[in-house]
Amino acid sequence: MSTPSQPDPRADQASVSDEKLLAAHEPILGQQPDEKGKYRLLPLALLFIFSGMIFFGGTYLGRFSGWFDARVFNEYGTPPKAGAAAVPVDPVVAGKKLYAIPGACITCHQPNGAGLPGAFPTLVKSEWVTGSDERLVRIVLHGLTGPIKVAGVDFNSAMPGFGPGGGFNWSDDKIAAVLTYIRQEWGNQSGAISTDRVAAIRTKEAARKTPWTAAELEKLP
Amino acid sequence: MPTVPTNAVPAEVTAIDTQARGPLLLLLGSGLLWLVVGGVLALIAAIQLHSPQFLADCAYLTPGRAQALRETAFVYGWLANAGLGLALWILGRLGGEPLRGLNWAVAGTLFWNLGIAAGLVGIATGDMTSFTLLQLPRYVLPLLVFAYACIALPGVLAWSGRRADMMYASQWYAVAALFLFPWLLMASQAVLLWWPVRGVVQPIAAGWHVQSMWTLWLAPLALAVLHYVLPKVSGRTLPAYEWASLSFWTLLFAGAWTGGRHLVGGPVPAWIPTMAVVAGSLLLFHYLVLVINCRGIMGAEGTGAGFLRFGFVAYVLFGGLDFLASFRSLAEGSQFTLVEPALREIGLYGAISMMFFGGIYYAVPRLTNRVWASGAMIGGHRVLVIAGIVGAVLALAIAGNSQGSALLDPKVSFAEMANQMRVSLLAHTAAQAVLLAANLLLLVNFLRSACCCGTSTEAPPALFAVESAKEGSAS
Structure with missing residues (x-):
């Protein structure tokens, strides 16, 4: 205290003791009620700011809450009406997306469905695609291996299964969608394959573990 | 503006401080040690942001793990230890009685730090979780809860047994x-x-x-x-x-x-x-x-x-x-x-750590009953830490800004993006190095102050008397 001009940076001086600090703040909180006028009102400006923030918060919540519905993921959305029928999915649209998943159909059969000459067969105007659905569903469910003649050209390669045990493990409606897509795209004009049809064949071939060969499939109708 | 009346001049260093010296210095010291450890890890993680091949062959310090180690050492090592030490000190002082149950705090500090060390080893060997600020493997967490409860006990006792009826704002927050x-x-x-x-x-x-x-x-x-x-x-x-x-x-x-x-x-x-x-x-x-x-x-x-x-x-x-x-x-x-x-x-860093630094600079001379060992190191620490924080924040913000707009543009390739950010990320590494140097200064200064406490007569007791000189000057 003898040298108050330049305080020592190595230790901060305290201006007030702990007891005094407590004692000075105690009356401000107004342990006694306000009859002595010892409290201060919230200033009008602060009150307005606070009300403004509450108003903003309330309005924002009302506008973007999505009615607090667990099914609304977009802040501008509205909850689906009770009892409204689920929107039917167009199998061609869904199938196109499935076809284009990297590592799925598109990798070998190419975006235009033409395959790679000498390696992977075409899907365009292929009798295997536009013909028997019994054969086609089995190929996608369990895969195909060995020699096969497609649109007059010989191939000998392998296709993995997309059904049980495969890396994709597609459900019946996904397989139905992708097959309907390839049967109606690139100028193919065959009928749709229904989910029930895929489910029936899946049940029938539940014991099948290995990929099919063309010879086996040709015995089927 | 009302001034707190200061009539008497009671000594500022009391039995509350001297009795809590060891346990609280242990808490603050281990916090500072983790701060430096975290600083080294932060430097590694910062280098890996622009040179991913750095230490990439070391399985314990691959980029993801270095980042998790850094964050954990910083939050659970430094912030937890230092924050608890300061909270206990404040609760003790405002409670008006020497802290009770400090043995619990010492045991808790040891277990907490053991838990953090074990957790860091766990993270380095691949047991980290995927949750930000909760990357410690789950097997150390029950120990941490237990250790935290032990450390907090003296604070809770000081609060429940406080001399004054009312509580001051610091006590609300700390409790x-x-x-x-x-x-x-x-x-x-x-x-x-x-x-x-x-x-x-x-x-x-x-x-x-x-x-x-x-x-x-x-x-x-x-x-x-x-x-x-x-x-x-x-x-x-x-x-x-x-x-x-x-x-x-x-x-x-x-x-x-x-x-x-x-x-x-x-x-x-x-x-x-x-x-x-x-x-x-x-x-x-x-x-x-x-x-x-x-x-x-x-x-x-x-x-x-x-x-x-x-x-x-x-x-x-x-x-x-x-x-x-x-x-x-x-x-x-x-x-x-x-x-x-x-x-x-x-x-x-900017908000929480800087406030903790402020608290440490204020508290440690009272705990040791001795001024800080070096004023120059305090000045150095202040300059370096401010430069480091401002630099790191600006560098990351600039890098993140260009990254944000590039990510939204599908035409920009990843390599291009990395090139754009390279300069800012190098600046970030420099800032982390500065921060590490700053915190080393603080650690050395702290150790010098703490190890010599009680042996030196350099600080006259009057230094810590509450000054009455300011009385009336503020009105």
């Missing part, structure tokens, strides 16, 4: 932090690690955890320090103290609701990110009242006040930016970029 953290840690480890909730609920719980760590634990600890040291050095009452409780309760109630701000665009119901914006707007009360109450720190003198001033500004800045970042239109460009770490650097 809230002491009680809320174990609850928070138990709740989040239960729903995230032991019995993981499934699907969409998991990111919601993780977002809640991140924001709660900030608003229910770290911010209250830092504000306890600010609310205590400010009137002590300025000698004035807080100008709007009657609204301070409004500020306190807003932080506690609205704070954790901002967790949804990490989930913008995520697979969660729309109302959860919306709620984060609403909670953020309510939280502005907290920041506004805090600014009114603690603006006195801007003119306060002293070493501790200098650090607290920086921390106070950073805290308010962080509050505003955190609120802005919760809006969907801004989050689109900022989330998943380096803007997020820049924000966290403002919060955890």
